[in-house]
Amino acid sequence: MSDDEQETTRTRVPMPIATLSDPHLGDAAKHPSRVEGIIALIFVLGIVMTAGFGAAYWQNWNPWIIGGTMGAGLFLLGFGLTAWGKYLMPQGPFVEERHVLAGSPEERGAMSAALVERSAVVVKRRKLLGGLFALGAGIFGIVAIFPLLRSLGPVPGTSLDRTDWRKGSLLVDSNGRSVKRGTLVVGGIMTVYPQNFEYSPNGQATDQTVLIRVQDSDLVTAPGRETWAPAGYVAYSKVCTHLGCPVGLYEQQLELLVCPCHQSMFNVRNGAVPQFGPAPRPLPQLPLYFDSDGTLRAQTGFDQAVGPGFFERTTTEKL
Amino acid sequence: MGPYGRVGQVVDELDDRLGIAKGGRVFLDKIFPDHWSFMLGEIALYSFVVLIATGIFLALYFVPSTNQVIYHGTYKPLRGQVVSEAYESTVNISFAVRGGLLVRQMHHWAADIFVGSIVVHMARVFFTGAFRKPRETNWLIGTTMLILAILEGFIGYSLPDDLISGTGLRIGYSIAESIPFVGSYLTSFLWGGTFPGNVIIERFYLIHVFIIPLAIAGLLAAHLGLLVRQKHTQFKGEGRTETNVVGSPMFPTFMAKTTGFLFMVAGATALLGAFAQINPIWQFGSYDPSKISYAVQPDWYMGWLDGALRIMPSWEFAGWGHTVPLEVFLPAVVFPGLIFTIALLWPALEHRITGDNELHNLLDRPRDRPKRTAAGAALFALLFVLFAASSTDVLANYFHLSLNFVLWAFRVLTFVVPIVVAFVTYGICREMQGVQGIGKRKRAVIVYRSAEGEYSTVTAAPRPDDEHEELDPEPVPVRIDIEPLANGPQAANAESSPTGARRVTR
Numbered sequence: 001m002s003d004d005e006q007e008t009t010r011t012r013v014p015m016p017i018a019t020l021s022d023p024h025l026g027d028a029a030k031h032p033s034r035v036e037g038i039i040a041l042i043f044v045l046g047i048v049m050t051a052g053f054g055a056a057y058w059q060n061w062n063p064w065i066i067g068g069t070m071g072a073g074l075f076l077l078g079f080g081l082t083a084w085g086k087y088l089m090p091q092g093p094f095v096e097e098r099h100v101l102a103g104s105p106e107e108r109g110a111m112s113a114a115l116v117e118r119s120a121v122v123v124k125r126r127k128l129l130g131g132l133f134a135l136g137a138g139i140f141g142i143v144a145i146f147p148l149l150r151s152l153g154p155v156p157g158t159s160l161d162r163t164d165w166r167k168g169s170l171l172v173d174s175n176g177r178s179v180k181r182g183t184l185v186v187g188g189i190m191t192v193y194p195q196n197f198e199y200s201p202n203g204q205a206t207d208q209t210v211l212i213r214v215q216d217s218d219l220v221t222a223p224g225r226e227t228w229a230p231a232g233y234v235a236y237s238k239v240c241t242h243l244g245c246p247v248g249l250y251e252q253q254l255e256l257l258v259c260p261c262h263q264s265m266f267n268v269r270n271g272a273v274p275q276f277g278p279a280p281r282p283l284p285q286l287p288l289y290f291d292s293d294g295t296l297r298a299q300t301g302f303d304q305a306v307g308p309g310f311f312e313r314t315t316t317e318k319l
Numbered sequence: 320m321g322p323y324g325r326v327g328q329v330v331d332e333l334d335d336r337l338g339i340a341k342g343g344r345v346f347l348d349k350i351f352p353d354h355w356s357f358m359l360g361e362i363a364l365y366s367f368v369v370l371i372a373t374g375i376f377l378a379l380y381f382v383p384s385t386n387q388v389i390y391h392g393t394y395k396p397l398r399g400q401v402v403s404e405a406y407e408s409t410v411n412i413s414f415a416v417r418g419g420l421l422v423r424q425m426h427h428w429a430a431d432i433f434v435g436s437i438v439v440h441m442a443r444v445f446f447t448g449a450f451r452k453p454r455e456t457n458w459l460i461g462t463t464m465l466i467l468a469i470l471e472g473f474i475g476y477s478l479p480d481d482l483i484s485g486t487g488l489r490i491g492y493s494i495a496e497s498i499p500f501v502g503s504y505l506t507s508f509l510w511g512g513t514f515p516g517n518v519i520i521e522r523f524y525l526i527h528v529f530i531i532p533l534a535i536a537g538l539l540a541a542h543l544g545l546l547v548r549q550k551h552t553q554f555k556g557e558g559r560t561e562t563n564v565v566g567s568p569m570f571p572t573f574m575a576k577t578t579g580f581l582f583m584v585a586g587a588t589a590l591l592g593a594f595a596q597i598n599p600i601w602q603f604g605s606y607d608p609s610k611i612s613y614a615v616q617p618d619w620y621m622g623w624l625d626g627a628l629r630i631m632p633s634w635e636f637a638g639w640g641h642t643v644p645l646e647v648f649l650p651a652v653v654f655p656g657l658i659f660t661i662a663l664l665w666p667a668l669e670h671r672i673t674g675d676n677e678l679h680n681l682l683d684r685p686r687d688r689p690k691r692t693a694a695g696a697a698l699f700a701l702l703f704v705l706f707a708a709s710s711t712d713v714l715a716n717y718f719h720l721s722l723n724f725v726l727w728a729f730r731v732l733t734f735v736v737p738i739v740v741a742f743v744t745y746g747i748c749r750e751m752q753g754v755q756g757i758g759k760r761k762r763a764v765i766v767y768r769s770a771e772g773e774y775s776t777v778t779a780a781p782r783p784d785d786e787h788e789e790l791d792p793e794p795v796p797v798r799i800d801i802e803p804l805a806n807g808p809q810a811a812n813a814e815s816s817p818t819g820a821r822r823v824t825r
Contacts, residue, residue: 060417067421067593071586078582085575089567093557095792096350096564098550098680101453149504153511153518156503160496160513174609191609202513205489205608238609243493243628243647244514245486248611260613261490262629263712263722276723278628278646280635308493309635309644310503 035087039080046076160310163237164207165286165301169194171211171235174204179296181231184213189250191238194298206306208238208246209286211296212268214255221271221285228287233296236272236283239307240264247283257283280309348795351573352553352566356443361577362436365584366429367539373426374528380416382408383524385480385517394601402605405520409479410601425592430472432588434620437465445665445695448683449552452676455666457545462662464538469620471531474523476598476618483615485606489514490628497647515608554682558792561680565792614713619706626708627654630729658698686757689748697741704729704736 050073056066102108123130171179171192184190192211197203215232228234236257238246245261250268256275257266264277272283284306287299305313321327334340351357384404390397392407393414402410412419441461444450450458473491477484492514496502511518550564559565567573591597603612617625627650636643661668669691670676685692707714708729715722751757763779 057418063418063420064593066418067425067589070421071589071591071593073586074582074589075586078579078584078586081579081582082576083579085572085579089572089575091353091567091572093565093792094348094350094568094795095558096348096550096794098562098564101549149508152508153516154507156507156513159507160503201517202515202608205515206513208609242633243490245489246609246611248609249613260611260615260712261486262625263726274633278631278633280633280644280646308496308647309637309642310496311499311501311641311643312503313637313642314640 032088035083039083039088042076042080042083046073046080049073049076156312160307160312161305162206163302163306164194164197164200164203165209165298166194167298167300168291169298169301171195171209171288171296171298172197179211179233181290181294181296183296184211184233186213186215186232187252188213189252192235206239209235210238210247210250210257211235212250212257214268219269221269225271225285225287227289228285228299230288230290233288234268235286235288235298236266236268237286237302237306238283240279241274241281241283241308242277242279244307347568347570349547349569349573350550350564350566350795351569352551352559352564354554356447357551358580359436359440359443361580362584363433363440364539364543365581366433366436366588367535368581369429369585369588370426370433371532373422373429374532376419376422377412377426378528380408380412380419381405381478381524383478383521385515385520397601397604400605403480403520405478405480406600406605409481413601421589421592423592424595424597425588427476427597428591428595429588430475431597431618431620432584434465434468434472437461437468438620441465441662442695442699446683446685446692447552447554448679448688448691450666451679452666452670453549453678454545454552457542457549458666459663460538460542460545462659464535464542465662466659467531467535467538471527471535472618473621474527474531477523478520478527479598479600480520480606481600482603482606482610482612484600485515485608486611486615487617487621488519488606489608494647494651497644498652499641499643499648515606550680552680552682554684559681561678563792564680568795614710614716616709616713622709623702623705624651624655626705626711626729627651629711630705630708630726630733658702661698686748686751689745689752692748693741693745696744697737700740701733701737704732708733 049069053066053069053073055061056069103111172195173179173190173192176195176198178195179190179192189210189212192209193203193207197207200207212234213232214229214234217232218227219229219232219234220226221229221234236247238248240247240259240261242259242262242264245259247257247259247264247266249258249260250256251258251265255268257268257272258264259266259277259279262278264279265275266272266279266283267275271285274280274282284302284304286302288296289299291297321331323330330340330343382404386404387401388404388407390400390402390407390410392398392411394410397410409423412423414420444458444461473487477488477491492506492510495506495509498505507513509519509522510516511522551566553559553564553566556565567576604610616622628647631646631650634645634649636645683691711722711725711729714720715725718725765777765779767775767777769775
């Protein structure tokens with residue numbers, strides 16, 4: 001039926017109420033006046049709740065009273081309106097024809113013809129102009145990427161390979177206190193940083209190192225690391241080699257450092273070799289020594305990049 | 320004044336200027352097929368409305384800055400602590416802004432509902448074949464919106480700069496870092512240097528409140544525009560063909576139902592925000608890169624990625640002076656990339672397999688397309704196993720199992736469950752196809768024994784309630800009179816109506 005025909009149709013078309021055509025409805029729907037009463041009651045409750053929401057907000061009552069009245073008010077008003085639509089408005093079934101979206105073959109042909117023929121005449125004959133414009137647009141596109149690449153942040157360079165640990169760096173805790181021979185008992189653990197780490201951007205994130213006293217005497221975690229853990233003090237980067245979470249759990253009985261994010265476990269005694277979980281590499285170890293005052297210092301910085309892998313990472317030492 | 324009073328006058332005036340009458344009438348008559356599963360997309364649409372409304376409220380009070388300040392607010396346990404301005408303002412929204420905690424929790428709940436309803440809506444579209452020609456474009460738009468919604472959610476819960484979201488950001492940084500060739504450049508440009516830097520919250524805030532919402536709003540408009548232009552699909556049924564739409568009219572029926580539904584979605588979100596605590600950031604503290612919490616999972620829609628990261632073996636590649644962290648790159652970049660590529664390309668893949676070039680407006684029953692249904696069920700099974708794998712530690716603790724056992728169990732289940740689910744689903748579909756009268760209400764089967772001792776079965780007559788009036792669909796008349804046949808039991812006995820009701824048995 002076309003629109004014109006529909007507009008002239010003013011005859012009353014008696015329709016059974018929607019509900020009768022719906023197999024899922026029970027007796028309630030067959031009594032519209034009763035349904036109307038119920039919906040009216042729902043609306044009144046919704047209005048009461050909405051007013052209560054206003055009062056609760058005005059008086060700054062508890063958040064759950066504000067939210068409870070607001071939610072109940074909105075829900076009841078919506079429920080009533082939906083019920084009104086479902087039970088008391090015409091459900092049909094009504095039908096509408098689908099318009100065919102596609103045009104006729106002639107229309108399609110005309111479109112294609114215009115595209116092909118005009119470009120043949122206008123564009124193809126002026127290949128130079130078209131080429132120049134494409135070149136210009138292309139150059140602009142490339143140039144436009146520059147600010148995105150060069151102004152957002154620095155080229156990474158060696159920034160991921162470096163920490164603030166240097167030869168002779170003083171180990172301090174987060175409050176700047178240094179570590180003496182008796183600071184930790186055997187089995188004790190603390191997080192240390194190089195002195196003045198707080199003045200380094202991101203120092204706390206990259207420099208964080210876990211210091212554990214595994215035993216009373218010097219500890220050798222691996223060949224070539226004979227002097228790295230004096231008096232049983234051993235230090236490993238706290239940045240997990242899997243995804244960079246702080247390796248914050250220490251299982252003292254098993255002498256395992258555990259990353260709570262994805263459960264990588266590192267054996268403290270043998271150079272933090274990953275014993276379980278997805279971490280691919282040992283935590284880098286920081287070589288330590290006691291200076292003449294008996295204060296703990298780093299012999300050198302880390303011998304490799306700390307934290308997760310990245311493409312430019314070159315140190316591939318495995319234990 | 321004309322026969323239609325003020326309304327007629329306004330229509331006339333508007334029509335003179337904007338030409339609304341012709342199209343407007345067609346719009347009022349627009350038919351929406353009725354099926355409960357067609358409202359799943361509406362949940363997504365309306366939770367997006369809730370997100371915009373609550374998001375504007377939050378943006379009034381949120382300070383996107385990592386500047387460190389000393390907290391002096393109303394929450395006593397945090398007083399005197401050094402926190403970021405982003406964190407401080409989020410705590411202030413929770414405790415000092417009237418209704419702030421409610422709106423914050425509504426926003427978070429609405430985000431979870433938004434992504435959830437998109438996934439369920441997408442599943443409906445997938446299993447009923449609604450993505451087939453001519454609706455492939457809308458499938459692409461919808462899938463893109465899902466990807467954007469997941470990103471938006473992750474970026475959103477990263478903004479408060481609390482301990483848990485900061486850890487999530489650190490993991491996101493490491494995932495981006497794992498991409499070969501460009502990873503470290505990508506992270507350096509996005510974070511303005513190495514992690515954590517001091518610009519990421521500002522940049523994520525801009526992306527969260529402007530760029531992605533704008534993109535979603537644009538795609539949403541295109542999604543709905545295409546829906547109107549191509550008209551809604553419908554299930555097979557009485558009077559329904561490939562060339563028509565049968566259902567209820569836009570005005571007033573559908574408009575009342577859908578507006579009511581908007582209110583219900585908003586109301587349900589408010590009730591959740593009022594009574595169900597979500598993301599209590601004041602308990603976690605401000606982000607500190609050297610601190611970490613235990614047994615924490617990301618929001619549900621990131622769980623499958625976290626699970627994949629957990630069960631992946633530690634296969635880092637190192638050689639030729641380079642490192643490729645495959646244990647991160649494969650599960651967190653390649654795998655989701657593959658999943659979303661398959662999702663985006665599915666209509667094209669299916670077209671290639673079936674060679675079907677017809678226009679489809681009638682929906683499939685999932686059982687009638689057993690292979691597609693099995694493939695979809697297998698994918699969901701895979702995602703669910705990975706989601707469960709994101710709590711290996713919690714499960715090991717709870718069931719007193721070794722973490723190693725739980726890990727290996729999930730490694731096996733990740734491959735076994737989808738295959739089993741695929742075959743079982745395929746079998747169920749084939750089984751259902753063979754059942755007589757499936758989808759109809761069950762009837763009693765009466766067993767008779769004859770005098771000779773022979774048994775025979777007869778299906779009982781339908782119960783009185785099982786019969787109902789079904790009308791032949793007709794075009795929407797200008798005026799719809801709602802005249803109940805009668806009030807009371809005799810209404811059900813009406814034999815016919817002027818529109819041709821007939822008695823059918825369900």
